[in-house]
Amino acid sequence: xxxxRCFQRSALLIVARRPMSSSSVSPPPLHRRILxxxxxxxxxVEMLLSWSSQLRRKKIQKKNVYYxxxxxxxxxxxxxxxxxxxxxxxxxxxxxxxxFRADQRGKFNWDFLDHKDTPLEEINMNHTVINxxxxxxLEGQQSLRTLSLRGCPEVDDWFLARLHMFxxxxxxxxxxxxxxxxTGGLAALRNLKGLRRLDxxxxxxxxxxxxxxxxLEEMLPQCKITATGYDFSLRxxxxxxxxxxxxxxx
Amino acid sequence: xxxxxxxxxxxxxxxxxxxxRRETRPHTWTLIQSLSSGSALRSDFFKDLEAxxxxxxQKAADALPGSSWTDIVIVGGGVVGWSIAYWLxxxxxxxxxxxxxxxEKDTTYSQASTVLSAGGIRQQFSLPENIHLSLAxxxxxxxxxxxxxxxxxxxxxxxxxxxxxxxxASEQVAHIMEENYSIQRSAGAKVxxxxxTQLKDKFPWINTDGVVLSSYGLENEGWFDPxxxxxxxxxxxxxxxxxxxxxxxxxxxxxxNVVTTADGESLPLRxxxxxxVQMPNSLEYQPVECAIVVNAAGAFSGxxxxxxxxxxxxxNTIAGIPLPVEPRKRYVYVVHCPDxxxxxxxxxxxxxxVYFRREGLGGNFITGTSPxxxxxxxxxxxxVDHQFxxxxxxxxxxxxVPAFEKLKVTSAWAGYYDYNTFDQNGIIGIxxxxxxxxxxxxxxxxxxxxxxxxxxxxxxxxxxxNFKTLDLSGLGFRRILTQEPMMERNxx
Numbered sequence: 001x002x003x004x005r006c007f008q009r010s011a012l013l014i015v016a017r018r019p020m021s022s023s024s025v026s027p028p029p030l031h032r033r034i035l036x037x038x039x040x041x042x043x044x045v046e047m048l049l050s051w052s053s054q055l056r057r058k059k060i061q062k063k064n065v066y067y068x069x070x071x072x073x074x075x076x077x078x079x080x081x082x083x084x085x086x087x088x089x090x091x092x093x094x095x096x097x098x099x100f101r102a103d104q105r106g107k108f109n110w111d112f113l114d115h116k117d118t119p120l121e122e123i124n125m126n127h128t129v130i131n132x133x134x135x136x137x138l139e140g141q142q143s144l145r146t147l148s149l150r151g152c153p154e155v156d157d158w159f160l161a162r163l164h165m166f167x168x169x170x171x172x173x174x175x176x177x178x179x180x181x182x183t184g185g186l187a188a189l190r191n192l193k194g195l196r197r198l199d200x201x202x203x204x205x206x207x208x209x210x211x212x213x214x215x216l217e218e219m220l221p222q223c224k225i226t227a228t229g230y231d232f233s234l235r236x237x238x239x240x241x242x243x244x245x246x247x248x249x250x
Numbered sequence: 251x252x253x254x255x256x257x258x259x260x261x262x263x264x265x266x267x268x269x270x271r272r273e274t275r276p277h278t279w280t281l282i283q284s285l286s287s288g289s290a291l292r293s294d295f296f297k298d299l300e301a302x303x304x305x306x307x308q309k310a311a312d313a314l315p316g317s318s319w320t321d322i323v324i325v326g327g328g329v330v331g332w333s334i335a336y337w338l339x340x341x342x343x344x345x346x347x348x349x350x351x352x353x354e355k356d357t358t359y360s361q362a363s364t365v366l367s368a369g370g371i372r373q374q375f376s377l378p379e380n381i382h383l384s385l386a387x388x389x390x391x392x393x394x395x396x397x398x399x400x401x402x403x404x405x406x407x408x409x410x411x412x413x414x415x416x417x418x419a420s421e422q423v424a425h426i427m428e429e430n431y432s433i434q435r436s437a438g439a440k441v442x443x444x445x446x447t448q449l450k451d452k453f454p455w456i457n458t459d460g461v462v463l464s465s466y467g468l469e470n471e472g473w474f475d476p477x478x479x480x481x482x483x484x485x486x487x488x489x490x491x492x493x494x495x496x497x498x499x500x501x502x503x504x505x506x507n508v509v510t511t512a513d514g515e516s517l518p519l520r521x522x523x524x525x526x527v528q529m530p531n532s533l534e535y536q537p538v539e540c541a542i543v544v545n546a547a548g549a550f551s552g553x554x555x556x557x558x559x560x561x562x563x564x565x566n567t568i569a570g571i572p573l574p575v576e577p578r579k580r581y582v583y584v585v586h587c588p589d590x591x592x593x594x595x596x597x598x599x600x601x602x603x604v605y606f607r608r609e610g611l612g613g614n615f616i617t618g619t620s621p622x623x624x625x626x627x628x629x630x631x632x633x634v635d636h637q638f639x640x641x642x643x644x645x646x647x648x649x650x651v652p653a654f655e656k657l658k659v660t661s662a663w664a665g666y667y668d669y670n671t672f673d674q675n676g677i678i679g680i681x682x683x684x685x686x687x688x689x690x691x692x693x694x695x696x697x698x699x700x701x702x703x704x705x706x707x708x709x710x711x712x713x714x715x716n717f718k719t720l721d722l723s724g725l726g727f728r729r730i731l732t733q734e735p736m737m738e739r740n741x742x
Contacts, residue, residue: 036402039401039402040402046401049401049402050401053401057396132392157410157412158392158410158412160412161412161468161469161470161472162469164440164468164469182407182409183411183611184409184410184411184412184472184474185412186593187411187412187413187472187593187594188412188413190413190593190594191468193452208611211611212593212611215592215593215611216593218592218593219592219593219594
């Protein structure tokens with residue numbers, strides 16, 4: 001059994017390396033390298049690591065579960081607000097000026113239960129683990145105007161594609177600092193024709209940001225796009241002129 | 251057994267000798283003689299035992315991994331084949347429960363349909379089976395790192411482009427599009443109908459002449475890199491213990507039983523015993539004994555079915571119906587057009603049959619169309635007919651998008667479709683006359699996008715005996731025998 005496993009493992013190492021020979025970016029920190037070494041030496045460590053990553057996934061899934069019970073008993077608005085507050089986010093109802101927010105320890109004011117028939121207007125999910133599945137809880141919010149998703153590690157291209165559910169109402173979207181977003185996902189913003197303001201600062205997943213921002217501006221002509229934190233090495237030449245250059249390249 | 255009996259007889263004679271000795275005590279020398287004869291007898295027994303043990307060891311070695319004996323042989327290492335291999339391993343209860351071998355004739359995949367396809371995924375079908383297959387596959391791709399991620403390896407980036415499909419309908423086919431739309435909505439696909447005015451508003455670069463209605467996918471549609479998906483399946487399957495074998499299946503060894511039906515018709519019932527795998531560029535071959543064969547050979551699965559004798563029986567019987575899958579050649583052209591549509595370009599399919607999609611961000615597009623039935627190109631090689639672009643593709647393309655009047659063809663390639671001549675849909679299931687060959691073929695162009703869900707369905711069929719998650723029994727071989735096609739009501 002052990003021998004068999006050993007063969008399997010070596011086959012994995014040989015075969016798996018070939019197709020995905022990644023260009024080594026930068027050496028990972030010391031503790032990661034030690035862990036990697038231990039994983040390659042001992043199956044137990046490998047098993048533990050795979051368990052822990054599974055556990056992490058399960059946890060995120062559990063947090064983003066569909067709030068069916070709340071929705072059935074309290075309606076979609078309360079369910080959505082409850083979901084947002086339990087994720088330590090913040091929200092504001094239509095016609096209200098005060099925000100409901102969760103504090104550092106996840107505690108929040110239960111007064112939001114009074115707004116059963118009022119839809120949400122603004123949602124702030126900055127630095128939460130909201131993912132594609134969790135978005136289902138916000139379905140039906142037809143008056144949502146502002147959605148802020150700054151620094152959400154689980155927001156990916158599929159999430160952006162699902163935002164079409166707010167296509168008639170959404171005006172402001174902040175997806176800056178989301179590590180999983182790539183160029184393929186930004187194309188999905190085409191459905192949000194009502195967008196007035198879009199923040200795409202510091203997305204590490206997109207290549208050639210200068211070109212993509214121009215394309216985004218072309219796709220969403222009424223939208224003001226904020227994009228900071230990129231190194232526009234082509235733009236440094238001379239402002240307007242190099243932008244022309246980019247356009248020409250396309 | 252005979253050894254034992256012989257031994258027993260010998261022992262009895264020896265005992266008789268010994269007892270006789272007791273009576274004649276003074277003749278001690280005979281005792282010695284008899285004892286010596288006994289030792290010779292014992293060495294004979296050990297010699298026999300050794301031979302028996304050697305035979306047993308041989309039998310054990312045959313059953314252990316490393317021998318040519320396997321449980322499941324998957325013929326065809328394309329994306330469907332590897333997906334089936336992955337799901338078989340995923341569903342096994344004990345590690346190493348099933349031994350799976352994937353046989354692929356060309357590991358460079360230079361002519362494989364998988365990597366030469368346009369790489370799109372859509373939900374806009376008319377058969378509920380196909381819509382569900384697409385939805386399940388999109389779900390798989392969304393969570394691809396949970397399914398196919400290997401510990402301590404780079405996460406998989408499919409380079410999925412979240413752009414919808416846009417189907418355009420003329421007046422004759424608009425009612426079909428409406429029907430399809432309601433089927434798609436009820437199956438759970440996010441699709442939207444657009445009038446020509448809305449279409450013009452959304453995509454100002456389209457010429458809406460002749461368009462009466464269009465349907466546009468909002469979610470779970472787009473295109474991705476087929477090579478990445480294939481490699482991800484392969485990497486994960488190999489890490490889970492699937493064996494990869496490079497070679498071409500040239501023959502099957504099978505046994506035949508003749509059974510008689512209630513009508514008095516006698517049918518040959520076959521069972522495959524072993525698969526003959528020919529090594530590439532050599533005459534050497536290896537027979538692989540197996541319990542189950544999966545035919546995932548794509549465009550060449552018809553040839554594979556011929557080898558077991560499907561379709562060679564007398565006409566008008568089950569044995570006389572061949573597998574209706576044959577290779578068809580399709581051209582894909584890469585064109586450069588800097589003034590073409592931008593980031594929001596959909597995967598557009600015109601009612602004339604011409605399609606195009608964006609390729610990268612540099613103003614490149616890929617385009618093509620299916621030729622008429624009477625003008626099917628020769629499938630012997632993968633040469634590209636550039637005149638076909640001039641005659642058939644460009645006029646419709648430039649009519650639909652005037653910006654494409656100025657374009658340059660930068661490159662082109664051709665690939666094979668595993669074309670189902672019967673009803674252009676996949677064949678998933680077992681052949682009634684060959685009780686251990688499963689089919690997963692004939693997808694006629696949507697094999698890549700359905701591969702994750704099809705792999706799961708075939709693994710369920712093999713390991714559980716029936717479909718568990720998606721009921722695909724409608725896509726079985728039965729419809730071919732009863733001549734009831736499951737036609738996709740396409741508008742093209």
